[in-house]
Amino acid sequence: MAALSEGGRLTLVFQGVSKWYGDTVALAEVSFELEPGVTGLLGHNGAGKSTALALCAGFADPSTGAVRVLGLDPRRKPEVYRRIGIVHDRDGLWPFLTARELVELMAGLREVPDPPRAAAEALATVGLEDAAERRVGGFSKGMRQRVKLAQALVHTPELLLLDEPLNGLDPVQRRHVVELIRRLGAEGRTVLVSSHVLHEVERMAPRVVVLVNGRLVAEGETGAIRDLIRDRPRTLRIAAGSSAQALARELVGEGLASGVRVDNGFLVVETGDMDTLGRRLMPLARTLGATVDRVEPLGDDLESVYTYLTEHARGRGR
């Protein structure tokens, strides 16, 4: 782990951080470091993403451990906010301000030399220049999200902390914001973007940190995490009628299934090699004269994926 001082390329250091509220543990011994570029903070709802971002933003004190942003403790040194842009997950904005007034206000408070010009540029960056003179109280969720992004960008920060920035955006806006986040990373800014959707993170972040129930369970290149998830043991339910038992024997005999059982007339198959099973299932069934009516994955929801990652992390002794 790097020293907690500003040095090298490290923008953010999260060192052995735990956070609890009464008896509830929100984060447990989480450590990671960020360098310039985009990093995804992935986890299901309640995994601790927002708590982690609040700690990074200096809105809360860690119960144990330390957070350093650009070498400083944001709780003690508010001057660091000249260099940080934050998009909160909360929706509150001053409804009586126009988009221009709001972004200009934030530019002024962050001591930007020319707030009107900076605000105009930030609003154009998020595609809101035409709505600049409208009050944000009348904005849709997507427009509010873009105003929040504009105020986070207006002072050209080195570090951006974005909590679910794609929430409420339509597909066109999502594509635009994803492109923007990628561009910010390519420009050398450090972006930490939280989401509970892997493929969303995958589109903008080459690196990912995965939290499950407040614990860091995976960290690394997004592609490697995706492969880990893809290659995890899977369970399928196959409707094969009266041929279920014969098909089960063949699947085990061919080494395509690590476990098989018959449940309510359905064949429930566990496999560690989904691709091969997918290729070989129908030819085998034809050979046996069996009819396969339906094949469906079980436990393929996000919760199961995260549970698998947790178990995988425990297996590594994390």
Add this chain to the structure above:
Amino acid sequence: MNRALFRLALRRLLLRRRSVLLALAPLLAAFVAVVQAAGGTADAKAFSSLMEQLFLPTILPFMALVIGSSAIGEERDDGTILYLASTPLARLAIVLPAIVAAAFTTIVLCLPGLAIVIALSQGDDFSASASAWAIVSVVTGACAYSAAFGALSLRVKRPVVIGLIYVLFWEGSIATFAPSARWLSLGAYTRAVVAGGLPEFTDYNVPAIGALAAAALLAAVAAVATWWCGRRLAHLELP
């Protein structure tokens, strides 16, 4: 003081329907003054009674409670405080404009009613000195109450309820019969200030302190409560 934040807080406090309703409260005292004037009972004693039994113990703290507790508390409740907190400003520089705006709003909304009370309730006994002390009591009282209730909003989840309990049970009840409790009552000091102009008519639970000293004490409460708000915001965990 940060003028942009002051303007923001003023717009937030004034540009809402609630402000119009609040502005009606001082008109209740104005209505009593009109009745006094019409009935020929307006004099120095009537003015003193109206200020010390209605305007200062009820109307002023009620308005300052609603406005002062919303100045910072609502920013926290709706999440807009997160935007202010993510600026390089000292935390005191964030709360000061909000509290000044709350006090200013309270004073502005009280002024029409107060002006009518001053103009009509004294009748032929009109005194510039009594009028000036009445204005000073409202101004210093608004500052102290706004800061105190602003601080309360950063400490408890239901500042209006706690504030009402303080105003009704402490200031309005206990401090009226327990002389030592008056020393811990902001309302008692506002009455002590107004008594500076009409000492001969004042016997409404006023602590034994001069008007100037009472005004200074109210200003000191406002300053300490504002400082505490800044400190509290620096240590507060934001949602």
